[in-house]
Amino acid sequence: MSTSTDNNASITQESGPSAAVQDIQKKIVVRTADGEVFNLKEEVAMEIDIIKTFFQEDSISYETVMPLPNVEGWEMVKVIEYCTKHVELKHKVDGYKERKAFQALFVQNLSTKSLLALTNTANYLEVKYLLDFLCQAVSEQIKNKDVDYVRELFGVENDFNDEEYEQVKAEAPWAHENLNNDLH
Amino acid sequence: MERKTISRRVNPSPLSFSSSAAETVADIEELLTEILLCVPARSVVRLKCISKHWLSLISNPEFGHRHTLQNPNPKVSAFFSHTTQDFTFISLHKNPSGSFPPRLFVHDLHTANHQRSINPFKSLNIFNSFVQGDRNGFGLKILQSCNGLFLCIPFSTHKRRHYHSIYFGNPTSQYHSIYVVNPASNQFLALPPPRAGKSTEFVRYALAFDPSKSPHYKVVCLSTTRKHNWVHQVDVYSSETRSWRLLETPYASRDLDMHLDGRSSVLQRHDSLDKRRNRAADSCW
Numbered sequence: 175m176s177t178s179t180d181n182n183a184s185i186t187q188e189s190g191p192s193a194a195v196q197d198i199q200k201k202i203v204v205r206t207a208d209g210e211v212f213n214l215k216e217e218v219a220m221e222i223d224i225i226k227t228f229f230q231e232d233s234i235s236y237e238t239v240m241p242l243p244n245v246e247g248w249e250m251v252k253v254i255e256y257c258t259k260h261v262e263l264k265h266k267v268d269g270y271k272e273r274k275a276f277q278a279l280f281v282q283n284l285s286t287k288s289l290l291a292l293t294n295t296a297n298y299l300e301v302k303y304l305l306d307f308l309c310q311a312v313s314e315q316i317k318n319k320d321v322d323y324v325r326e327l328f329g330v331e332n333d334f335n336d337e338e339y340e341q342v343k344a345e346a347p348w349a350h351e352n353l354n355n356d357l358h
Numbered sequence: 359m360e361r362k363t364i365s366r367r368v369n370p371s372p373l374s375f376s377s378s379a380a381e382t383v384a385d386i387e388e389l390l391t392e393i394l395l396c397v398p399a400r401s402v403v404r405l406k407c408i409s410k411h412w413l414s415l416i417s418n419p420e421f422g423h424r425h426t427l428q429n430p431n432p433k434v435s436a437f438f439s440h441t442t443q444d445f446t447f448i449s450l451h452k453n454p455s456g457s458f459p460p461r462l463f464v465h466d467l468h469t470a471n472h473q474r475s476i477n478p479f480k481s482l483n484i485f486n487s488f489v490q491g492d493r494n495g496f497g498l499k500i501l502q503s504c505n506g507l508f509l510c511i512p513f514s515t516h517k518r519r520h521y522h523s524i525y526f527g528n529p530t531s532q533y534h535s536i537y538v539v540n541p542a543s544n545q546f547l548a549l550p551p552p553r554a555g556k557s558t559e560f561v562r563y564a565l566a567f568d569p570s571k572s573p574h575y576k577v578v579c580l581s582t583t584r585k586h587n588w589v590h591q592v593d594v595y596s597s598e599t600r601s602w603r604l605l606e607t608p609y610a611s612r613d614l615d616m617h618l619d620g621r622s623s624v625l626q627r628h629d630s631l632d633k634r635r636n637r638a639a640d641s642c643w
Contacts, residue, residue: 216579290383295391305392311397321407328383328407345544348478351405 202229203239210247211239214254221257223300240297249295256280256304279309286315286327320353359458369437391415395428399481403542414476419573422543426506427567478541498539502565508539509565538575552593552602589590 202219205211220226263269293308316324406413500508535548567575577595592605
């Protein structure tokens with residue numbers, strides 16, 4: 175019975191009597207860029223708009239494995255984790271604290287670069303509330319960092335010459351003090 | 359706030375876990391905008407220095423307005439006294455260690471104290487516009503602040519004279535502008551003179567600005583002239599029309615107070631039962 179309440183994505187290896195129990199709830203199968211295959215519960219899959227559109231608009235059978243060439247396996251794991259929690263909390267009346275605790279844990283071991291990759295993915299997959307949350311999480315991580323740090327993080331080239339840069343900086347020197355470049 | 363997802367670039371090849379993910383975010387203008395909208399004001403101003411693209415994105419008034427709406431109740435970040443010299447500025451922005459920067463006292467001006475916080479008013483472009491050209495010779499007197507906008511008049515520290523904005527009983531004195539200043543974006547505007555007449559004895563200004571209602575602000579000028587008895591006149595400046603208009607015909611009363619709470623102004627006449635006149639200034643918002 176534990177497999178039917180398993181919230182983690184897993185590579186399909188169903189066999190035996192428990193598989194029959196699982197099949198009562200429909201599953202949608204996707205394959206990520208690295209070839210990994212994921213079994214999603216229908217209600218979780220429908221949280222992901224790109225998947226929802228794929229299957230519902232064109233009435234494609236759930237037998238089809240949907241390819242997601244722009245998504246890495248680890249990203250899919252995280253997205254499924256978040257959406258599953260979201261679905262779970264939908265039915266709870268007072269889930270605020272739980273949601274906050276979950277969100278803190280969710281980003282805890284993610285580097286800023288991973289967060290950015292995940293933000294991209296959430297945008298691609300069209301999961302609005304996850305995108306909301308991730309934009310907020312990225313902003314938390316860049317908010318007190320200096321210009322060089324953020325530039326390097328986003329891979330943006332400095333196209334100001336020295337004079338131009340000083341000019342822009344001089345418009346608001348108060349914004350450049352009290353910064354903290356510690357990596358989380 | 360519900361955020362609609364953004365049209366995505368079609369990636370021809372799989373996105374591998376590398377710095378290219380960050381670069382893709384930076385390329386998708388709307389996605390980058392959504393992230394920057396969450397960044398607090400002080401930091402987002404700093405990020406103008408990243409590149410020309412980021413500068414134009416963040417300086418865009420549309421972005422500024424959206425940012426204000428998304429951050430409606432910012433914490434108080436500083437206290438300003440009515441003059442803009444260093445020693446009367448107290449910043450509430452914490453150091454990385456979590457402590458507040460030391461408060462400045464007058465004698466600290468003479469020490470090279472690199473720990474002190476920079477008063478935003480010291481670096482304003484507005485000082486470049488004063489004819490005499492001596493930046494250090496001028497200060498700004500802050501009349502009022504409202505949701506990040508400041509109403510100021512300049513004064514000369516050398517000549518110890520206030521360039522007060524209107525005639526002050528001297529019909530030959532020159533009009534000196536009153537300024538609306540936004541220190542966060544380093545922008546300012548010198549208002550044209552209101553219509554108050556030359557024999558105006560007394561004038562008061564007030565600023566009304568509520569970004570949640572409108573990106574525009576209004577300045578109210580209440581002027582008092584003595585003719586047979588006291589005559590009051592209300593002019594309203596709108597940043598939308600960039601001009602003054604007379605609110606109502608002048609009316610006489612000895613007892614007139616002006617109250618402004620940043621959203622609406624109410625003129626109260628103590629000796630009038632005319633409710634229409636009492637609410638006259640509500641129409642100015």
